Amino acid sequence: MAHLLIIDDEASICYAFRRYFEARGLRVSVAATARAGLDVCRRDPPDVALVDVCLPDADGIGLLADLRQAAPAARFLVITAFGTLETATRAVAGEAFDYLVKPLDLARVAQAVTQALESGQSDLADATAPAAATHAARGGTQAPQLVGAAPAMQEVYKQIAWAARSEAAVIVVGATGTGKELTAQSIHDLSPRRAGPFVAVNCGALPESLVESELFGYARGAFSGAVSDKPGRFETAHGGTLFLDEVGDLPPAAQVKLLRFLDTQQVDRLGSLSSRALDVRIVAATHRDLAEAVAAGAFRQDLYYRLAVIVIHLPPLRDRRADITVLARHFLAALSPSPPALSAAAAACLEAWPWPGNVRELRNVMQHALAVCSTGPILVSHLPPALRGPHGDSGGAAGSGGATGAARQDALEAALAAVAEACDWRRPGVHTRAVEALERYLIRRAMADAGGHQIEAAEHLGMHRNTLRRKLLEDRPQDPPASGHA
Ligand SMILES: Nc1ncnc2c1ncn2[C@@H]1O[C@H](COP(=O)(O)OP(=O)(O)OP(=O)(O)O)[C@@H](O)[C@H]1O
Ligand SMILES: [Mg+2]
Numbered sequence: 058m059a060h061l062l063i064i065d066d067e068a069s070i071c072y073a074f075r076r077y078f079e080a081r082g083l084r085v086s087v088a089a090t091a092r093a094g095l096d097v098c099r100r101d102p103p104d105v106a107l108v109d110v111c112l113p114d115a116d117g118i119g120l121l122a123d124l125r126q127a128a129p130a131a132r133f134l135v136i137t138a139f140g141t142l143e144t145a146t147r148a149v150a151g152e153a154f155d156y157l158v159k160p161l162d163l164a165r166v167a168q169a170v171t172q173a174l175e176s177g178q179s180d181l182a183d184a185t186a187p188a189a190a191t192h193a194a195r196g197g198t199q200a201p202q203l204v205g206a207a208p209a210m211q212e213v214y215k216q217i218a219w220a221a222r223s224e225a226a227v228i229v230v231g232a233t234g235t236g237k238e239l240t241a242q243s244i245h246d247l248s249p250r251r252a253g254p255f256v257a258v259n260c261g262a263l264p265e266s267l268v269e270s271e272l273f274g275y276a277r278g279a280f281s282g283a284v285s286d287k288p289g290r291f292e293t294a295h296g297g298t299l300f301l302d303e304v305g306d307l308p309p310a311a312q313v314k315l316l317r318f319l320d321t322q323q324v325d326r327l328g329s330l331s332s333r334a335l336d337v338r339i340v341a342a343t344h345r346d347l348a349e350a351v352a353a354g355a356f357r358q359d360l361y362y363r364l365a366v367i368v369i370h371l372p373p374l375r376d377r378r379a380d381i382t383v384l385a386r387h388f389l390a391a392l393s394p395s396p397p398a399l400s401a402a403a404a405a406c407l408e409a410w411p412w413p414g415n416v417r418e419l420r421n422v423m424q425h426a427l428a429v430c431s432t433g434p435i436l437v438s439h440l441p442p443a444l445r446g447p448h449g450d451s452g453g454a455a456g457s458g459g460a461t462g463a464a465r466q467d468a469l470e471a472a473l474a475a476v477a478e479a480c481d482w483r484r485p486g487v488h489t490r491a492v493e494a495l496e497r498y499l500i501r502r503a504m505a506d507a508g509g510h511q512i513e514a515a516e517h518l519g520m521h522r523n524t525l526r527r528k529l530l531e532d533r534p535q536d537p538p539a540s541g542h543a
Contacts, residue, residue, distance in 0.1 A: 059174055062086045062103035064094035064120075065136065066113050070161070074107065077163055078170070091115035098127035105154075105173045107166070110137040110144065118144075121151035132173040136161065140206045145214035146247055149222060158211050203236065203243055204387045205380030209372040213240070216369045220340075221247035226319060226364045228304070229342040231371030234417030237342040238302065240369060244340055245298040253297030258290050260311075261303035268311045270327050279328025291324045294337045304341035304364065305350050312357045315339075319363045339364070374412040374419065381408050384416060388423040389435070397427075398434040402466040406437055410444050433474030436467045497532055500525065 061083045063074050071087045078085050086103065088094035091112045097103070106124065110117040121133055132154040137144045140158035148156040154173045157166060203214070220227050221244050229237045238257065245255045263271055270279075274289030291299060301307070307315065318324050319339065323332040341364050350356035374381065382404045389396040399407075403426075412418055426439040437445050480491045499518060507513035511529070515522040 058082065058084045059105070060084045060086065060101065060103045061170065062088065062094065062097050062106040062131075064088045064091065064106060064112065064117070065109040066090065066111075067109070070109075073163070074166070077167070081167070083170075089113075091117070091120050094120070095123055095127055098124050098131065102128035103131050105132050105134065105170055107134050107136055107157075107170070108153075110135060110139075118147045118151045118153070121153060125152070132176060134166075134169050134173060140208075140211045140214065142203050142214045142217060142243065145211075145218040146221065149215070149218040156215070158206075158208075202387070203239055205377060205383055207377030207380040209377045210380065213369060213371060216367065217243050218247065220244045220367045220369065223367065224338055225366035226338075227340045227367045227369060228347070228365050229340065229369045229371065230347075231342075231344065232373050232415055233344055234415035235371035235373060236416050237344075237371060238300065240371060241298070241300040241302075241340040241342060245300075245338075248298070248338070250297050250338055254294055255298050255300065256290050256294040257300040257302060259302040261306035265308050268308055269314065272311060273314060273324050273326055275327035276329035279326070283328065286326070289324065289326065291318065291335055291337055292333065295335050296337075298338045298340055301339060301341040303343060305343040305345050305347055305356055307356075309357075312360050316357065316360045316363060319360075374415040378408055381412075381419065384419055385423055388420050389427065392424055393427050397430060397432070400434045400436050400467055400470045402437045402470075403435050403440060406440055406444050406446050409446060432478065434470055436471060438467065496528070500528060500532070504529075 059082075061074075061078050063071050063085065065071055065087075066089045068089070071089070075085045075087060086097050086101065088097055091114045094106070094108070094112075098106070106128070108117040108120065108124065112120070117135060117137075121135075124131070124133060133152075135144075135148045135151075135153040135156040136159065137148070137156060138159045145156065154176070155169050157169060203210075203217075217240060227241075227244060229240050231237050241257070242255060245251060258272065260268065270283075270287070270289065272289045272291060274287050274292055275283050277283055277286050301315075314324070318335075318337075321332075322336070323334050325332050347356055347361055347365070351358045351361050374384075382399065385399055385404070385407055386396070389399065407419070407422070414421070422441060422444065423435075425441055426435045430436065430439040476491060476495065477487070480487055480494060482491070484490075500514070503514040503518050504511070507517065511525055512522050515525040518525065520528075
């Protein structure tokens with residue numbers, strides 16, 4: 058009978074998993090701490106263990122090495138509440154069989170456990186990783202920021218972490234602005250090649266006549282004007298990663314040369330008689346369907362198969378809506394030394410937009426918003442008109458009569474920002490100052506409205522008339538006007 062160990066301090070998870078897997082014929086052990094889990098591994102090694110990242114006495118991923126030593130034949134599945142690229146990288150570097158992100162879906166967990174049981178010795182991390190790459194990318198501190206933890210990005214992070222440990226060619230597929238280049242850069246930065254160069258070439262931007270000399274270099278005299286030897290981008294990338302952006306635009310002759318490099322790790326400069334052996338890892342990207350280009354005869358099928366050893370699909374931003382405001386705040390923080398807040402109404406507009414230009418478009422929109430908002434939060438009116446929605450434009454023509462919900466919310470946020478600013482909100486005691494200022498203002502306004510009638514003003518304010526009288530007395534001797542510039 059297969060033995061499953063669950064190391065998690067959350068009793069409800071342990072209970073649910075135990076019931077579920079026992080009903081499916083597994084023997085289940087449970088441990089609430091790292092220490093107890095290690096103990097089980099030594100006494101009664103499991104076939105598969107589910108390990109929570111966040112344990113009371115240890116970090117689950119850090120624990121993997123010890124667990125593996127105690128139970129060398131076991132497969133480990135890591136459970137995490139935070140599906141970031143860093144977790145994925147650490148889990149793969151720790152040779153976890155797979156990792157699962159909370160909230161957990163029992164069917165998905167069962168599928169992972171079954172795969173782990175069936176996998177025998179073969180390990181997810183070993184499938185493409187050469188032994189030398191075992192230390193790929195600890196920590197991930199110097200990794201570029203791929204922000205967002207929407208479910209659609211989890212698979213991407215897993216594949217990046219995996220690709221970083223491998224030397225195989227990668228194709229990153231995605232619409233414009235989805236983060237293809239950032240993904241390629243992440244793979245490089247997390248790989249053992251990170252100390253080497255990352256060289257990016259946009260194959261679509263090079264004139265066809267220059268592609269080959271640019272990529273492969275040339276020897277003196279190769280053509281008129283070739284007055285000296287020149288290395289190509291392949292050579293510049295020696296020891297590192299060559300990112301071939303829009304690889305689908307590569308002309309046929311260059312496709313042949315790329316294929317030869319992938320087969321032999323050698324390139325020839327144009328007009329040169331000798332080949333050069335190079336150590337370059339290829340990561341390619343395309344916004345179009347290369348399989349279609351192959352079918353149409355525009356892209357070599359053999360090259361496609363050599364490149365597409367690992368294929369990473371980047372989802373469009375509209376398929377990861379949970380990340381939109383996270384990314385928006387990320388860009389505000391990256392683009393401004395003192396990033397403003399994002400108003401709730403503006404956030405709602407961002408979430409509703411379909412983002413045809415994906416993450417790059419979102420970045421541009423935040424840049425625009427920062428440019429037009431002077432102080433205070435980003436409001437709907439700071440967004441480009443198209444994004445404001447059918448009723449979001451608070452600034453302009455009062456055609457439809459009366460403020461809409463979004464516009465009112467915006468006006469309130471703008472006013473509150475002004476109050477906070479006037480009260481010098483960075484000074485301690487701002488709460489008292491702001492609340493008193495607002496109350497004084499409302500009392501004066503109600504009194505003026507009621508023509509000095511205290512009982513009527515008290516009623517309107519929803520305040521007992523004695524309280525109002527007391528506050529009016531308190532207000533009189535001390536204060537200069539509340540709205541004065543302090
Ligand atoms: N997940 C992300 N987190 C943070 N920034 C991101 C993310 N994805 C993309 N970006 C940023 O968005 C912009 C566009 O990303 P990138 O250039 O990688 O996209 P691309 O897919 O290569 O676009 P194109 O097809 O237009 O070349 C960059 O400024 C990049 O840093
Ligand atoms: Mg790009």
